[in-house]
Structure formats: C-alpha cells, structure tokens
Amino acid sequence: MTLVVQGRHDGRLAVVTGAGSGLGRATAQRLAAEGARVACLDIAEGAAKETAEGIGDAATAHACDVSDPASVAAAVDAASADLGGLDLAVTCAGIGKLAHSHEQPFEEWSRIVGVNLTGTFLVAQAALRHMLAGGRGRIVTVASNAGLMGQPFSAAYCASKGGVVNLTRALADEYIKRNITVNCVAPGGMETPLQGAFANSIPEGASWKDLRKSMTPMGNSTPDEVAAVIAFVASDEARYMTGSIVSIDGGLTL
Numbered sequence: 001m002t003l004v005v006q007g008r009h010d011g012r013l014a015v016v017t018g019a020g021s022g023l024g025r026a027t028a029q030r031l032a033a034e035g036a037r038v039a040c041l042d043i044a045e046g047a048a049k050e051t052a053e054g055i056g057d058a059a060t061a062h063a064c065d066v067s068d069p070a071s072v073a074a075a076v077d078a079a080s081a082d083l084g085g086l087d088l089a090v091t092c093a094g095i096g097k098l099a100h101s102h103e104q105p106f107e108e109w110s111r112i113v114g115v116n117l118t119g120t121f122l123v124a125q126a127a128l129r130h131m132l133a134g135g136r137g138r139i140v141t142v143a144s145n146a147g148l149m150g151q152p153f154s155a156a157y158c159a160s161k162g163g164v165v166n167l168t169r170a171l172a173d174e175y176i177k178r179n180i181t182v183n184c185v186a187p188g189g190m191e192t193p194l195q196g197a198f199a200n201s202i203p204e205g206a207s208w209k210d211l212r213k214s215m216t217p218m219g220n221s222t223p224d225e226v227a228a229v230i231a232f233v234a235s236d237e238a239r240y241m242t243g244s245i246v247s248i249d250g251g252l253t254l
C-alpha cells in the first residue's frame with residue numbers, strides 16, 4: 001500500500017472512468033482518500049456502485065459506456081451536477097484482447113479503438129466543457145507501454161493506446177492557456193482482470209510466456225502503485241506538467 005498524501009485533493013471534484021475495477025477503482029479510492037469528491041463511472045454499473053459504496057459519502061456512481069457520446073454526456077453532466085462542478089477527470093476505462101491481425105474481426109477492432117481511444121476523447125470532451133466553465137481543470141489519460149512500443153497480436157490495443165498518447169499532447173497544447181492541464185500515465189503490466197483477458201486470448205501459435213518476454217525483472221505493478229502516480233499528476237504539485245507521458249512500467253520502455 002502506497003502512502004496517501006492527506007488533503008492533497010481537498011475540494012477537488014473528480015470523475016474516474018473504469019472505476020468499477022482495477023486501476024480505476026484504485027484511483028477513485030486514492031483521490032477520495034486524499035480529499036476529492038469522486039464520481040465513479042463504469043459500464044458495469046454494479047461494480048461502480050460497489051466502488052462508490054466502499055468510499056462512502058465522498059463518492060457517487062454512474063453507468064457510462066465511454067464509447068457512446070450520449071452515454072458519456074449524460075454521465076459526466078450528472079456527475080458534475082452531483083459533485084457541484086468538475087475539475088478533474090481520469091480516463092481509466094479500457095479493454096483489450098489478443099488476435100492475429102490478419103484474422104481480427106472488424107467489430108473487435110472497432111470496439112477496442114472505440115472504448116480506448118474514442119472513449120478517452122469523448123470523456124475529455126465532456127469534462128472540458130465543465131472545466132472551461134469552472135476556470136480550471138486537470139485531465140489524466142491512461143495509455144500503456146503498448147502505446148509506446150509494438151507488441152504482437154495487439155494491433156488494435158497498440159494503435160488505440162498510441163492514439164491516447166498523441167491525443168493527450170494535442171489536448172494539452174490546445175488548452176494550455178485555459179488553466180487546464182492534460183497528461184498521460186502509461187502503465188506496464190498490472191495484475192487486473194484486463195491482464196486476464198489478454199492471457200485468456202492467446203492466439204494459436206503464440207504462448208503467454210513469449211508474449212511476456214518483454215516483461216522486466218520487476219514483473220507486474222499493483223493498481224495502487226499506478227494510482228499513486230495518477231494522484232500526483234492530477235495534483236497542484238504537478239502544476240507545471242502538461243502534455244507529459246509518464247511511464248510506470250518497471251523499465252519496460254527504457
């Protein structure tokens with residue numbers, strides 16, 4: 001368990017997507033522990049509620065499919081109404097699956113890009129409207145080492161996460177004079193259900209051992225370790241950071 005910085009996010013009003021599991025849940029818990037009020041968004045509404053209930057009065061839960069513009073607008077607007085504003089957004093929702101690229105069904109490609117890349121844009125877009133109205137904002141996107149390097153059987157995932165990296169830079173540049181920072185955290189391996197989804201979709205002719213050959217001697221991180229980095233990047237201590245891509249991957253992308 002990493003050390004919480006008491007009061008660092010006092011008064012902050014945050015939405016966290018993918019808050020029903022893994023990194024999103026750890027991030028919602030961490031921001032709340034540091035003083036933020038947090039709206040937990042997830043396509044799995046029950047899981048988002050579980051996270052919010054675990055946090056207590058400082059949290060609310062909202063169903064949201066980040067790939068659907070109407071669902072995102074409704075959830076972010078409702079979250080902002082509940083919280084009394086919005087000045088922080090962390091986009092953790094993400095999916096992935098391995099496949100031979102020459103065989104990957106179009107629907108699978110579209111869903112991965114739709115959730116990971118388009119979903120990040122839609123949530124940032126909806127949050128930006130509230131941040132511009134409030135005069136300040138912090139957006140933290142979540143990419144992956146797979147957004148910074150190639151990996152076999154992961155074309156959709158790598159492309160979507162590479163897109164998140166440069167989306168982050170584009171938004172950072174666009175809103176740099178509006179008191180809104182946009183940064184990206186790029187984890188390596190984390191023990192979460194998503195990692196299980198990759199491990200359970202090994203294409204014929206590949207092995208999980210081969211796919212993990214790029215893992216470092218440091219192995220996996222915990223979601224808490226990555227949430228600690230997100231909490232810093234989202235804080236006023238990181239005022240001078242924008243457009244930064246912060247790797248936390250045990251040296252995987254050295």
Ligand SMILES: NC(=O)c1ccc[n+]([C@@H]2O[C@H](COP(=O)([O-])OP(=O)(O)OC[C@H]3O[C@@H](n4cnc5c(N)ncnc54)[C@H](O)[C@@H]3O)[C@@H](O)[C@H]2O)c1
Nearest residue numbers: 018020021022023043065066093094144188189190192194
């Ligand atoms: N686990 C890893 O090894 C790893 C490594 C690098 C990056 N990441 C990234 O970290 C982020 C969090 O992943 P995780 O490992 O915590 O996975 P996870 O599966 O534990 O959590 C992902 C959450 O996103 C939600 N979600 C999925 N589709 C959604 C949608 N359309 N709308 C809203 N919510 C949706 C899921 O219900 C789930 O609660 C993802 O963006 C992932 O790509 C994970």
